[in-house]
Amino acid sequence: MLERRFSVAPMMDWTDRHERFFLRLLSARTLLYTEMVTSMAVIHGDRERLLGFNPEEHPVALQLGGSEPDEVSEAARIGADFGYDEINLNVGCPSDRVQSGRFGACLMKEPELVARIVEAMQKAVSVPVTVKCRLGVDEQEPREVLPAFLETMKEAGVTSVTVHARKAWLKGLSPKENRTVPPLDYGLVHEMKRAFPEMEIIINGGIRDLDETAAHLEHVDGVMMGRAAYETPYVLVEADNRLFGEKKPIPSRGDIVRAFLPYAHSQQSKGVPLHAMTRHILGLFQGVPGARAWRRHLSENAVKPGAGIEVVEEALSLVDDPAPAMTEA
Known part of the structure; x- marks a missing residue:
């Protein structure tokens, strides 16, 4: 159901x-x-x-x-x-x-x-x-x-x-x-x-x-x-x-980004521009030190011709990635 x-x-x-x-x-x-x-x-x-x-x-x-x-x-x-x-x-x-x-x-x-x-x-x-x-x-x-x-x-x-x-x-x-x-x-x-x-x-x-x-x-x-x-x-x-009611580990924000990268790379190989995907992840680090730098780097660079997933990796290096507050229910 x-x-x-x-x-x-x-x-x-x-x-x-x-x-x-x-x-x-x-x-x-x-x-x-x-x-x-x-x-x-x-x-x-x-x-x-x-x-x-x-x-x-x-x-x-x-x-x-x-x-x-x-x-x-x-x-x-x-x-x-x-x-x-x-x-x-x-x-x-x-x-x-x-x-x-x-x-x-x-x-x-x-x-x-x-x-x-x-x-x-x-x-x-x-x-x-x-x-x-x-x-x-x-x-x-x-x-x-x-x-x-x-x-x-x-x-x-x-x-x-x-x-x-x-x-x-x-x-x-x-x-x-x-x-x-x-x-x-x-x-x-x-x-x-x-x-x-x-x-x-x-x-x-x-x-x-x-x-x-x-x-x-x-x-x-x-x-x-x-x-x-x-x-x-x-x-x-x-x-x-x-x-x-699950009891499973909570991924960090960085974990989520790294899990998203293979998908983004695969979609790019099909002709999808990077910014069509990265526009959706701009808010992931909201409230975390470096969030503004993350958004700016993606917004300015993902739209450039030939931009690849290295743009996301570079943006990720600009933010703190605190461990999750909890790991299970």
């Missing part, structure tokens, strides 16, 4: 295959998500570029965006054939792009359409179909809208929903502002778990570390971490021990 006790959110321009491989070096058990991919792109685009991933990334879920049941279900089938462990429907992204396409957070206004989409997806694939939503959009009252939305999802056969604990404002706020400006309402998400005990309720939004994660797990089934997992990725290094 797929575990969703802890996951890293789908994040546009961030959670590509290189980022997911890197995060997998930090945690073996955390569920990882792709960036949102539109159903039309999956059907008509370069599937290997859009959907390709490394076997080491498992467990990994594909997030789709779309509003036509036949199209989204066909994209789900294609994703399942690629080997993804879960197919997730985006009902939370507030960008102008998704508004013009009538999907993402717009779908909070059309729960019956969402039901038709997920029902079609479930018929097309054998892997779990899940939904990620907001508390509501625009002038909707979350305490009315969210329970009704979850009830509709339950009736459609959805057993797992991730709730970003903010409303989305489709007018007046940018996508970036929608990630921070609308106030968080964790309590409402906790209430939804009590109201829908048979559903798996995952909470998302503003969660920064494993202490906060553990506190939320007293109320809900799982926690999805977003920007903190990208900006300060070393917070994930104790997830397997603290959240999944």
Whole structure:
């Protein structure tokens, strides 16, 4: 059974295959998500570029965006054939792009359409179909809208929903502002778990570390971490021990970098530029002496023509690599 006790959110321009491989070096058990991919792109685009991933990334879920049941279900089938462990429907992204396409957070206004989409997806694939939503959009009252939305999802056969604990404002706020400006309402998400005990309720939004994660797990089934997992990725290094009951050594930051180098070298041999990978590891040494020098060296040198993994090795020599604070749970 797929575990969703802890996951890293789908994040546009961030959670590509290189980022997911890197995060997998930090945690073996955390569920990882792709960036949102539109159903039309999956059907008509370069599937290997859009959907390709490394076997080491498992467990990994594909997030789709779309509003036509036949199209989204066909994209789900294609994703399942690629080997993804879960197919997730985006009902939370507030960008102008998704508004013009009538999907993402717009779908909070059309729960019956969402039901038709997920029902079609479930018929097309054998892997779990899940939904990620907001508390509501625009002038909707979350305490009315969210329970009704979850009830509709339950009736459609959805057993797992991730709730970003903010409303989305489709007018007046940018996508970036929608990630921070609308106030968080964790309590409402906790209430939804009590109201829908048979559903798996995952909470998302503003969660920064494993202490906060553990506190939320007293109320809900799982926690999805977003920007903190990208900006300060070393917070994930104790997830397997603290959240999944493992008892294994904790690698240092330097250990993680050295484990990433063979992957980076292999990808470069396939034509992937170094900066496409090193941009994801800039935050690894956040809070450690030398972190600024690490970021600067990678940012300035990984983009140069012919840059190879020696750039990363040079950057690593500029930072302290303290031993982990703990070695087992």
